Amino acid sequence: xxxxGIYFGQSPFExxxxxxxxxxxxxxxxxxxxxxxxxxxPFMLNVNGLWHMFFEVMNRETRKGEIGLATSGNGLHWEYRxxxxxxxxxxxxxxxxxxxxxxxxxxxTFEPGKIRLYKSVxxxxxxxxxxxxxxxxxxxxxxxxxxxxxxxxxxxxxQRHDSLRLYFAEDIMGLWVEHPxxxxxxxxxxxxxxxxxxxxxxxxxxxxxxxxxxHYGTQVRAFEISELTTSRYLETENPNSPILTPSGAGxxxxxxxxxxxxxxxxxxxxxxxDGLSPVE
Numbered sequence: 001x002x003x004x005g006i007y008f009g010q011s012p013f014e015x016x017x018x019x020x021x022x023x024x025x026x027x028x029x030x031x032x033x034x035x036x037x038x039x040x041x042p043f044m045l046n047v048n049g050l051w052h053m054f055f056e057v058m059n060r061e062t063r064k065g066e067i068g069l070a071t072s073g074n075g076l077h078w079e080y081r082x083x084x085x086x087x088x089x090x091x092x093x094x095x096x097x098x099x100x101x102x103x104x105x106x107x108x109t110f111e112p113g114k115i116r117l118y119k120s121v122x123x124x125x126x127x128x129x130x131x132x133x134x135x136x137x138x139x140x141x142x143x144x145x146x147x148x149x150x151x152x153x154x155x156x157x158x159q160r161h162d163s164l165r166l167y168f169a170e171d172i173m174g175l176w177v178e179h180p181x182x183x184x185x186x187x188x189x190x191x192x193x194x195x196x197x198x199x200x201x202x203x204x205x206x207x208x209x210x211x212x213x214x215h216y217g218t219q220v221r222a223f224e225i226s227e228l229t230t231s232r233y234l235e236t237e238n239p240n241s242p243i244l245t246p247s248g249a250g251x252x253x254x255x256x257x258x259x260x261x262x263x264x265x266x267x268x269x270x271x272x273x274d275g276l277s278p279v280e
Contacts, residue, residue: 001280002040003027003251004055006075007271012199012206012261013222013240015271018076024251024275026055026070030080035060039068041093042272043197043260045103045124051075052124053272054105056092057083065092067107069124075270085118085127093140095197099172106133106141110158115141117172134167134176143172144198146205146228152176153207155193156183161212164192168230181233189213191237195220196259207235210257211242217257217276220244244273251275 005023009015017023028036037058044053050071057068067085070078089111096105103120114132121128138154149168156163164185169176185192195208205225211218221241227234244256252275261271
């Protein structure tokens with residue numbers, strides 16, 4: 001069973017629960033409008049001082065993922081709101097972002113074989129399909145803007161978790177082209193599958209990845225991208241990696257596979273993460 005927690009730290013590579021605070025902050029029991037099997041893959045946005053968290057809700061009845069919403073004023077105490085996006089196919093990994101004062105979401109849409117872009121028509125509860133960006137049965141699409149271009153990582157082997165492809169485009173709505181170095185990772189389930197929001201910092205780009213050995217969603221590792229152009233790609237693993245590991249007990253006993261870190265005004269980092277317990 002997956003559930004969601006909140007971590008804090010002085011950097012996105014050194015995170016832990018707040019002292020005296022007990023995770024998880026959201027479980028399937030918080031979901032009130034569908035029968036949920038688990039919650040996972042959280043992404044956050046802070047809009048007008050209110051945190052909005054979007055995450056996968058696995059619907060027990062339909063056996064498909066839907067996108068849920070919770071809100072918080074302080075990042076610690078969350079109120080579940082509702083399902084905000086459901087399709088005839090499975091949805092997960094609701095990668096939300098703001099661009100030009102508009103809000104967008106690129107969830108995982110593996111079943112239809114296309115990466116689909118959604119736009120909020122009434123934030124945060126109403127989302128509308130805009131267009132398909134890339135054709136392929138890909139998992140965990142992770143977009144970011146760097147050097148006047150959009151870039152996107154995708155896992156090309158969702159069953160094996162061992163191949164990472166890279167695409168880029170001049171415009172989020174435009175033509176997406178596969179990078180000449182892609183696939184940038186092959187036959188390596190320890191570092192191929194994306195694990196959350198890509199960070200574009202002043203001096204580096206950070207991508208987070210799931211370590212799926214010995215099983216899916218074991219832990220999260222971090223890689224620093226030192227060179228990224230339309231012809232070249234180079235990365236090295238952060239010395240603090242892995243940055244999220246299972247605790248051996250409780251809500252994250254056997255796995256952690258997702259992170260979305262945000263820099264707070266005081267210089268501290270806050271991240272939503274998820275954890276796996278073997279207890280059903």
